[in-house]
Amino acid sequence: MAAEFDSDIFVNQTAPGEYDARLRPGWVVGGGVNGGYLLATIGNAIRHAVPAKPDPISISAYYLSASVPGPARVLTRVRREGGSVATVAADLLQGDEQRIAALATFGDLAGLPGDVATTAREPDLPDRERCVPNSMAPEDIRRIAPMMERFDMLFHPEQVGWAVGQPSGNGVISVWFRLKDGREPDPISVLAVVDLLPPVTFDLGRPGWAPTLELTAHVRAVPAPGWLKVRHATRNVAGGMFEEDCEVWDATGRLVAQSRQLARLPRRTTATAG
Amino acid sequence: MAAEFDSDIFVNQTAPGEYDARLRPGWVVGGGVNGGYLLATIGNAIRHAVPAKPDPISISAYYLSASVPGPARVLTRVRREGGSVATVAADLLQGDEQRIAALATFGDLAGLPGDVATTAREPDLPDRERCVPNSMAPEDIRRIAPMMERFDMLFHPEQVGWAVGQPSGNGVISVWFRLKDGREPDPISVLAVVDLLPPVTFDLGRPGWAPTLELTAHVRAVPAPGWLKVRHATRNVAGGMFEEDCEVWDATGRLVAQSRQLARLPRRTTATAG
Numbered sequence: 396m397a398a399e400f401d402s403d404i405f406v407n408q409t410a411p412g413e414y415d416a417r418l419r420p421g422w423v424v425g426g427g428v429n430g431g432y433l434l435a436t437i438g439n440a441i442r443h444a445v446p447a448k449p450d451p452i453s454i455s456a457y458y459l460s461a462s463v464p465g466p467a468r469v470l471t472r473v474r475r476e477g478g479s480v481a482t483v484a485a486d487l488l489q490g491d492e493q494r495i496a497a498l499a500t501f502g503d504l505a506g507l508p509g510d511v512a513t514t515a516r517e518p519d520l521p522d523r524e525r526c527v528p529n530s531m532a533p534e535d536i537r538r539i540a541p542m543m544e545r546f547d548m549l550f551h552p553e554q555v556g557w558a559v560g561q562p563s564g565n566g567v568i569s570v571w572f573r574l575k576d577g578r579e580p581d582p583i584s585v586l587a588v589v590d591l592l593p594p595v596t597f598d599l600g601r602p603g604w605a606p607t608l609e610l611t612a613h614v615r616a617v618p619a620p621g622w623l624k625v626r627h628a629t630r631n632v633a634g635g636m637f638e639e640d641c642e643v644w645d646a647t648g649r650l651v652a653q654s655r656q657l658a659r660l661p662r663r664t665t666a667t668a669g
Numbered sequence: 670m671a672a673e674f675d676s677d678i679f680v681n682q683t684a685p686g687e688y689d690a691r692l693r694p695g696w697v698v699g700g701g702v703n704g705g706y707l708l709a710t711i712g713n714a715i716r717h718a719v720p721a722k723p724d725p726i727s728i729s730a731y732y733l734s735a736s737v738p739g740p741a742r743v744l745t746r747v748r749r750e751g752g753s754v755a756t757v758a759a760d761l762l763q764g765d766e767q768r769i770a771a772l773a774t775f776g777d778l779a780g781l782p783g784d785v786a787t788t789a790r791e792p793d794l795p796d797r798e799r800c801v802p803n804s805m806a807p808e809d810i811r812r813i814a815p816m817m818e819r820f821d822m823l824f825h826p827e828q829v830g831w832a833v834g835q836p837s838g839n840g841v842i843s844v845w846f847r848l849k850d851g852r853e854p855d856p857i858s859v860l861a862v863v864d865l866l867p868p869v870t871f872d873l874g875r876p877g878w879a880p881t882l883e884l885t886a887h888v889r890a891v892p893a894p895g896w897l898k899v900r901h902a903t904r905n906v907a908g909g910m911f912e913e914d915c916e917v918w919d920a921t922g923r924l925v926a927q928s929r930q931l932a933r934l935p936r937r938t939t940a941t942a943g
Contacts, residue, residue: 452910453883453931455729457756457772459749474770475733480882482731482770484758496748496756496772498731500882507908512873514840515904566788599786608754608774609727611885613931615907630789631924634781634889636726638927650905653912655929657727657887660784 398578399545400587403432406440412471414440418489420464424540425604427461431590432542434610437485437497438586440469445481445501450582452480454499455611462487462494479503504582504617517644518569518626520551526571527555546574546591554598562600568592569626580618580645588625589641589654595627596637596661603661608636610656621646635660672852673819674861677706678713686745688714692763694738698814699878701735705864706816708884711759711771712860714743719755719775724856726754728773729885736761736768753777778856778891791918792843792900794825800845801829820848820865828872836874842866843900854892854919862899863915863928869901870911870935877935882910884930895920909934 397405403422406414422432438451471485480502487495520526526549537543549571556563572588574580580588589612594605624644629637636659643652671679677696680688696706712725745759754776761769794800800823811817823845830837846862848854854862863886868879898918903911910933917926 453731455731455772455883455885457727457729457748457774459756474731475767482733484770493749496758498729498770498772500731504908507910510907510909512906513904514906609729609885609887611729611883611929613883613912613929615905615910631787631889631927633785633787633924634778635784636781636889638887650907653905653929655885655887655927 398576400574400578400584404436404439404583406436406443406469408443412444414443414469416440416467416469418462418464418467420541421545422542423464424542428464429542429590430458430607430610431587433462433487433495434590434612435583435587437469437487437495438499438583441471441483441485441499441501442583444471444483445473445476448476448481448501448503450502450504451586451612451614452500452502452504453611453613454497454586455609456495456497457609458495458607459493462489465489467494479506504614511649513650515642515650517648518624520569520571520624523549523571523622525552526550527552546572548572557597557600557602562598564599566595566599566629567626568595568598569624572623572625579620580623582614582617585614585618585643585652586612588623588643589652590656592625592627594658594661595629595639599632601661605658605661608657608659610654612652612654614652616649616651618645618651619647619649632660672850674848674852674858678710678857680710680714680717680743682717686718688717688743690714690741690743692736692738692741694815695819696816697738698816702738703816703864704732704881704884705861707736707761707769708864708886709857709861711743711761711769712773712857715745715757715759715773715775716857718745718757719747719750722750722755722775722777724776724778725860725886725888726774726776726778727885727887728771728860729883730769730771731883732769732881733767736763739763741768753780778888785923787924789916789924791922792898794843794845794898797823797845797896799826800824801826820846822846831871831874831876836872838873840869840873840903841900842869842872843898846897846899853894854897856888856891859888859892859917859926860886862897862917863926864930866899866901868932868935869903869913873906875935879932879935882931882933884928886926886928888926890923890925892919892925893921906934
């Protein structure tokens with residue numbers, strides 16, 4: 396039996412390079428379908444389009460309009476395939492509305508050299524039993540964010556004060572993460588993981604939906620099975636926008652994915668969604 | 670009289686959304702034409718394609734093959750224009766060879782809200798007269814990198830040891846920067862600036878050409894006139910690749926652009942290009 400995540404991102408080829416998808420209501424959050432889930436769905440279509448290059452190495456998505464649950468199409472066009480990588484353009488559409496325009500380079504992560512000289516530091520998360528699980532979220536939050544039922548997310552206790560009206564002001568949120576039903580992480584699922592946390596602006600006392608303009612993810616290694624550590628941070632809130640950097644670390648302590656998105660700041664008036 | 674930079678990135682419309690460019694030999698570095706100069710050329714074409722949205726807010730470029738000096742074409746397609754931004758796909762070609770596939774969102778940076786709550790810190794550069802100018806580079810380096818004649822680049826004296834075989838090992842290079850002939854920075858020229866420094870791997874004792882797979886730049890404000898401070902850093906060298914983060918700060922101390930690229934590590938054998 397397929398894990399829930401795999402059936403949620405399932406795509407069905409209808410013509411060369413063209414795929415049908417069904418965006419699930421279970422991935423709704425606030426004003427639309429979650430952008431990470433959409434990125435993983437696009438990634439899954441590209442994986443089918445270039446089967447000899449199964450893994451996302453880099454993917455850049457420009458979010459043009461908010462997606463809604465229901466049918467969608469992913470149209471892919473291979474721009475260059477040769478050597479160890481393939482670069483593919485992909486569009487996600489619903490009816491005549493374009494939702495996302497993307498470019499991606501896929502390859503074989505397992506075939507990369509084994510050198511690791513990472514100087515970034517793993518998020519300093521307390522043991523899981525000392526963290527704050529997303530299952531403690533109030534009922535009204537869970538109703539506007541049904542996607543929270545799709546995963547276990549355990550918040551660093553010092554970075555979740557925003558949930559009780561006491562944001563730290565540091566602009567950092569770190570969590571333990573795994574998909575429900577124990578589905579292990581892989582290079583496609585981490586494309587979702589980079590955009591599943593609450594906007595890091597929650598920790599700055601700016602709750603509310605923060606629409607993504609652009610998100611680029613680099614997947615740097617195949618994640619080991621087990622819990623992931625995920626860290627969001629921002630350092631440049633200005634001009635009505637902010638960048639959100641995400642790191643995904645696997646159970647062996649390897650930095651397996653890095654992403655950055657540019658998003659619009661939540662409006663000051665939406666002070667109730669946190 | 671146009672500044673050298675503006676004539677170097679000049680594009681000439683040949684059909685709706687289609688532009689001719691001429692890639693100048695003055696922007697060659699090592700194995701090809703500099704990727705930042707190419708990004709600024711593409712940005713200049715997009716600016717012409719959506720004149721009501723004159724500034725790059727985000728641009729993502731996938732580098733498919735090395736460009737050479739000579740004629741090139743930039744083909745743009747508006748994917749969505751509405752409200753305050755336009756999203757455009759653009760391809761840079763030479764003959765039948767695709768060099769770059771890009772996506773970008775353009776808008777009006779001067780029209781953004783004035784809030785600035787940046788927590789990132791400006792690079793701590795000594796006064797310019799205490800820094801090491803690129804004009805001190807040996808003749809053989811200047812011959813393989815003629816683009817170094819296009820700008821003044823003054824290196825932090827503690828981050829330029831790689832030039833004399835003593836890299837710091839920290840993976841950080843910071844410089845003062847301005848274009849030759851005093852041409853002031855603008856949102857298009859900063860697209861070049863994010864990829865003009867030597868690869869940050871020089872500071873890790875890994876000299877040599879580091880081909881970019883993908884580069885995304887976010888331009889966050891119109892830069893003020895004057896010298897820029899530019900900082901490159903990497904924190905995840907692994908699997909034969911590294912990410913290179915760039916920050917561009919203007920003369921008023923504002924963080925005006927952030928970029929990240931994914932590049933291939935230089936081969937160990939090319940130990941002479943530093």
